[in-house]
Amino acid sequence: MGNELSRRHFLGAAAAIAGTAAATPLLSACGDGAQQTTGANSEAGLKAALPAYVPNTPVKPDIPSVAGGPDVLTDPGFLSYPANPVATVSGKPGKGGSYTAVTPLWGTVPTADNSFYQAMNAALGVTLAMKPADGNNYATIIPTMTAARKLPDWIQLPSWWNPNFNVGELAGTQLADLTPYLAGDKVKKYPNLAAIPSGAWRAGAWGDKLYGIPSFSSGFAVAGVVFHRRDVLEAKGITADQVRSAADLMNLGKELTNAKAGVWAFDDVWTYMFPSWNLPLKWAVDGGKLVHKYEMPAFLDAMEWHYTLATSGYLHPDAIAGDNANAVTRFYAGKTLIGGGGAGAWNLADHQSGVAANPNYRRGAFNALAADGKSAPRIFLGASTSEISYLNANLKPAQIEELLAVANYLAAPYGTAEYTMVNFGVEGQHYTRQNGVPTATDEGKKDVQAQTFPFLASPSAVVSNPGGDVVTKDYTSWQIANVKALTKPVFWNMNITMPQWASTADAAQAVEDTVKDCYHGKKKVSDVQAAISTWKSSGGDRLKQWMTDNVLNKYGTGQ
């Protein structure tokens, strides 16, 4: 439910990051050779388009949010569900219009016109025909609609696509401009949408205009975390705060590895560890000049550490063989004790699976660390959301207002009457209260838990794991402990549309392949160096110039 949904969100984000090694800048491939606009937003222009942020917490969290800086906020934690959810929307938001909506769904598609859809339509005052499409094939389903210019009225276009699909090109032609309805104080007409932090709205902005409505946004979006088996480490007298440098971690590798017993300290950590060497996810600005992480000497230091980790025998052989699919099984079984992953892995389902494998199971995470143990540790802030819905450009203004009112209903905060309706359905029919926790009935599991509406709009993320309070407490306290380390990377939340050659250079597949071979101990650091110099001459340098001219000099760093 709530956890399920945020897990998916983070997994989505993590997948995109793992695939492209890009986190926040939503780099978009431009397929049209003729078009050379970047689609990026300028700071001043965007400010005028962004909706005002008016926090709204009708249900007080047990573990309140902690702010770390501008746009940085931990997710609030809830240990119980309100017995009498309050309503935030009076009356029905809709005026009887009929619309279709397409959202991705990872699971079994509910039957059309089921009792939950009917109840939702009655509550919303519109006829919203939900057409969920298979999430795994979503990227191949949508292009047929856009190429034929036959988008539904309301559609989810995940931003983790942006490297492959040019969503910016659809903005204005096929997707409606929402700036006139939501910019600045206008959003206050929709208080639940106004409670979504501005960072998330940036992810749906193109060319200084607002197009997207964010779902599952968070002020604490991170690429991932270095997890450990807290139960095992604590039994050996090791606590996470004793680990303060890369050298400490390497020592831990030696101490924890017992190959004869089939236990290796580490699974893959590169993707989540390398920023500890004071490296950006991609770009940094040094003395007003753009620098790519590949050009930094620290990159090779980070590479060296990971190469040593693998060749010293502290990395599980199956991880070296590239078997990521079973990483979580190895972790549950205690065959690996430290491994990287999306923060969304910290959820109730994980806790239940882990405890099933070992009753003492407890997931923990290391705090952000600086490799040298001296510098200030940093974690880069990821895009505030990776799920964004858009309205069709052909809708009339009155229709857009009607759907925005519906979105306001869907975005009602955790624990409200509307949130209960959207996430659990009708009491008695779709869920019952067990120990105060809304628990899905069979009908609810089929029709409500296969989430559709939250992909159109939803409130910002909360941490809630009914029945697994230890998870909520551990995760929120880790967030609070690390909120100060959260740093905005260069080009944060900026939507950049690139020509194809640049997006190929940006993906740097040949370098990333060699990097992977190196942290698996199969290639030397000098091989990575060679791959980097090939990359520079075959597009990398040209990319840097392009980014400098078209993004940095025009729109700034986005920080």
Added chain:
Amino acid sequence: MSSGPMSTGRPRLSRLTRLRRDRSLLLMTVPAVVLLLVFNYAPLFGLVTAFQEYDPLIGVWHSGWVGLEQFGQLLGDPLFWESTVNTLYLSFVQLVLFFPIPIALALLLNSVLSERLRNFVQSVVYLPHFFSWVLAITIFQQMLGGAGVLNQFLRGHDIGTWDVMTNPHTFALLVTSQAIWKEAGWSIIVFLAALAAINTDLYEAAAADGAGRWRRMWHITLPGLRGVVVLMLVLRLGNALSVGFEQFLVQRDAVGHDAADVLDTFSFYYGIATGNYSYGAAAGLFKSIISLLLIWGANKLAHAFGEDGLYRK
């Protein structure tokens, strides 16, 4: 028109007559032809993207035309040539080590007299064909991998470990043994069928004339198999650039991209995976053209040696 059996000496029949004569045969080929048209010929239209900067969101009709630019870039890409060399090398290794095995297996099976035993052995060697590559490789990894049964045993007895699953230098041998384990049993079917087609009278007559086992194999069995062997060889050569996809995709991280990248995985990683669809399409098209030339050449060669090849000349 006479109603007697048609003699070959007659002038060619009119098209309509032949159509009428073969109508039931033609009707039977319709499903296969439709299948080919829908799944093999219609998608050929997509090749147009190799000459474009294709953007899936705006579709084929609106994507920009770049002519041969993708091909120019491809031919200048060292990674593309590395993949080509890998493909040819793996193909050669498989030709030498894999190709003879199903033939030998078929001959061995054919000489087993007990039908029960033969069926049992045949089922056992068929079975792995139905496993997916992911499963097959997982089994190899569980047995021979760094944390697998073998190495944990060696480790437990303080004998050095044996790294075979992640060694790029022996990768060609690894994938060939995997291919043999998985596919050799399946490949014997066609040879068994050819063996079954040999007239048993020949064996009896030869035996009556005093020919031993080896002479019978040399003078009857092998010549009987020759046509099929040549046909399979022609097909194999034509497919020299397709050594498989999933097998390499799954093990690419294990041995590194420069040992595992073949042309198909190249198209995937440097085309589709980075959103550079046109580049992937160009690599695919290039591969298809070379394959077409190879199969044409191999077929010519077969005809030159007086064999049927893909079709009778």
